[in-house]
Amino acid sequence: MYKLYCRIYQGIMRIVAYLLPWRTPELIEGLASFDKLTEVLEREMIEKVLVVTDAGLVKMGLLDEMLEALKQDGMEYVIYDGTIPNPTTGNVEDGFKMYTENNCEAIIAFGGGSPMDCAKGIGARVVNPKKSIMQMKGVLKVRHKLPILVAIPTTAGTGSEATLAAVISDAESHIKYQVNDPVLIPHYAILDQALTTGLPPHITSTTGIDALTHAVEAYIGESNTKSTKRLAKKAVRLVFANIYTAYTDGKNMIARLSMLRAAHYAGVSFTRAYVGYVHGIAHALGGQYNLPHGLAISIVLPYVLDYYGDSITVKLAELADAAGIGRGMDVEGKAAEFKKQIKELNTKMGIPEKVKELQEKDIPELRKRILKESNPFYPVPEILLKDDIETILHSLMA
Numbered sequence: 001m002y003k004l005y006c007r008i009y010q011g012i013m014r015i016v017a018y019l020l021p022w023r024t025p026e027l028i029e030g031l032a033s034f035d036k037l038t039e040v041l042e043r044e045m046i047e048k049v050l051v052v053t054d055a056g057l058v059k060m061g062l063l064d065e066m067l068e069a070l071k072q073d074g075m076e077y078v079i080y081d082g083t084i085p086n087p088t089t090g091n092v093e094d095g096f097k098m099y100t101e102n103n104c105e106a107i108i109a110f111g112g113g114s115p116m117d118c119a120k121g122i123g124a125r126v127v128n129p130k131k132s133i134m135q136m137k138g139v140l141k142v143r144h145k146l147p148i149l150v151a152i153p154t155t156a157g158t159g160s161e162a163t164l165a166a167v168i169s170d171a172e173s174h175i176k177y178q179v180n181d182p183v184l185i186p187h188y189a190i191l192d193q194a195l196t197t198g199l200p201p202h203i204t205s206t207t208g209i210d211a212l213t214h215a216v217e218a219y220i221g222e223s224n225t226k227s228t229k230r231l232a233k234k235a236v237r238l239v240f241a242n243i244y245t246a247y248t249d250g251k252n253m254i255a256r257l258s259m260l261r262a263a264h265y266a267g268v269s270f271t272r273a274y275v276g277y278v279h280g281i282a283h284a285l286g287g288q289y290n291l292p293h294g295l296a297i298s299i300v301l302p303y304v305l306d307y308y309g310d311s312i313t314v315k316l317a318e319l320a321d322a323a324g325i326g327r328g329m330d331v332e333g334k335a336a337e338f339k340k341q342i343k344e345l346n347t348k349m350g351i352p353e354k355v356k357e358l359q360e361k362d363i364p365e366l367r368k369r370i371l372k373e374s375n376p377f378y379p380v381p382e383i384l385l386k387d388d389i390e391t392i393l394h395s396l397m398a
Helices: 002-017 034-043 055-060 064-072 089-101 113-127 201-220 226-248 253-273 277-289 293-323 331-348 360-374 386-396
Strands: 026-029 048-052 076-080 106-111 148-153 165-169 176-180 188-191
Touching: 026 034, 026 253, 034 064, 034 148, 034 188, 048 064, 048 089, 048 113, 076 089, 089 113, 089 165, 106 113, 113 148, 113 165, 113 176, 176 277, 176 360, 188 253, 201 226, 201 253, 201 277, 201 293, 201 331, 226 253, 226 293, 226 331, 277 293, 277 360, 277 386, 293 331, 293 386, 360 386
Parallel strands: 026 188, 048 076, 048 106, 106 148, 148 188
Antiparallel strands: 165 176
16 A cells, blocks of 8 residues: 555656746856856846855865956855755855855855755755745745856766755754755756866766766656656766766866766756655765765665666666667666676776665664655655665665
8 A cells, every 4th residue: 555655646746747847957068168157147137146165176276267257257256165065954054144144146056966955955045034944855845936046067977957956964863855846956057077077086986876877767767758768868878988988087078078968967857757766775874974975876776776676677778778788688688787887887986885884773764764755755666665675775784
């Protein structure tokens, strides 16, 4: 009966999804995109912006070119650089305070998924000043149109520049919550491959597998449209063709731009089709042990795909065809080869097979968090229950 309830809920959500105001960000691509950024802000009649980023990116000087472009154009800005990996409610509140005290009119999110999630949370607070971010967790609770939000990714993984989701951790409990609402989709996205050339290999690898996971989970789930399937296939093809080159040759501009595009296409795909248990499990592990999101995702992905078994064989074979994997094999062979090549990529890129921090005593609480996030919301190929999640968690233990 519980599984039937989940499927009914998901069926209703699929119907509701067709009524929502979906949009995709206006895309600005290529080198030296910041001149176009100032044009966008002028067109929107913005005079002062809040830049949301993290201290490491500021120290590295990655924002310098953008800030200089803003100065040259007479644009005022203030910088919130307190964002941490797995941004917290405290980050959101600090950024919201800076936005209001400085009379900002727009938000620029600069960085990986964490600054973007933080920026979306700040935007949600701007239009709901009497609600905490935790009061907006779940689905369709932001409701009001955000100020202009420009997303500039410095990693090719989260696809957050195209999504309706913000993942925020409670500062005290360390539990991760999702805020999901189409109004959180950024208005503009800038893909400048030069911003990703300085990424360390281990960030390139895990964020790249994160992008792959978005595409795979969107494709194998039950809420696909023709458009989301097409974009997921494009993302999978680009990841397999470029991730290892980007990992080993970080200055390769073609591979870097291709990975940014893959992450973006996957982001557009999963923001409509949603994700699944890989994300539910990774969010719980990330919140509990402060693991970087991409690392947790990369470790978990092969285990969940294996656990689904035959229920995803045909769809994985279709993704294998899109990526040029397993040519000449039958459907079962292609699906198996697809999973095998993901594991081989992880190994070649030094991604561990297990979560060394995971402890037996934490499994009951982790299981509860995973099921609370995932069921009934995620339209997964198979509904997993308590015993299933515990089995996967045990398999992840070192």
